[in-house]
Amino acid sequence: MKLLIVDDEPRARSDLIELCERNDDLHVVGEAESGMAAINAVEKLRPDLMLLDVDLPDMTGFDVLRAARIKRRPLGIMVTARADHAVTAFAAGALDYLVKPVSADRFDQSIERARQRCDPAVGSNEPARMLREPKHPNELSGIAGSTFKLLIGERERRLYPLNAESIDYIESDGNYVTFRAGSAKYISRDTIKRLSADLAGVGFIRIERSLLINIRSVAYVEAAGRGMFAFSLSSGVILHSSASYRDSILRMLPMRRLSSRRT
DSSP: OEEEEEOSOHHHHHHHHHHHTTSTTOEEEEEESSHHHHHHHHHHHOOSEEEEOSBOSSSBHHHHHHHHHHHTOOEEEEEESOSSOHHHHHHTTOSEEEESSOOHHHHHHHHHHHHHHHOTTTOTTSOOOOSSOOSSTTEEEOGGGOEEEEEEEEETTEEEEEEGGGOOEEEEETTEEEEEETTEEEEESOOHHHHHHHHGGGTEEEEETTEEEEGGGEEEEEEEETTEEEEEETTSOEEEOOGGGHHHHHHHSOOHHHHHHHO
16 A cells, blocks of 8 residues: 655654554655645555644645545545544544554554555445444444444534544434534434433443433533532533432442532
8 A cells, every 4th residue: 555644743754654664565655744745745646545643734634634535535544642533533534543652553453444445356435344244233343443333413414424432422402412522513313312222332321311421521520419410521511410310320430429428
């Protein structure tokens, strides 16, 4: 495979080149320090795969990926120090999302996914294929070969595939539910009741009739009295539980001492 490495930091590019050199079938055909340079390089060098940083001097790596896919449709793997843009990366069409510093094992897993897509028998321009058969219609072969729950969110009449683990919380909104992922907001024609059952296995807990939260997004929890709790998320949002969900919350979270002291 021919690779283009896009990062404004020379050390980061060097680290990725070292990882690539461990594989005989990977050939780094170029490097780019900016988004525009990367787009021009795609046109000239026609790489099969781009390794892209999110933060570039003139645009984001997502912008590069979208522009490059219009012209030559190379695959793109985001490589960044930021862990909060995975949803945006997959919505932009990224094949994978690596967080720096990238381990050799994690890099190899991601490259193997690219090899599967670049297999001449499959065709590099075909839609993504599963590395295994999904166990459930809403389960896909995910990052590093693990299984993740796929949800479909709608925004501005566009449909976005979302990894459930990247969603902070889900809220009822009339006949819809709203997925909140950082500052992004998506809607879905689903129900809290069904999602509560479907997502329990990936760390979601129902804290109120209309609220379902991802425990990974919780920074800390405080007792709020009368069997209620205040969940402060890493995004800065604070969500309050209702007393009727106290027992189910305590079954999942080890907060019995805190609850008994404050209630």
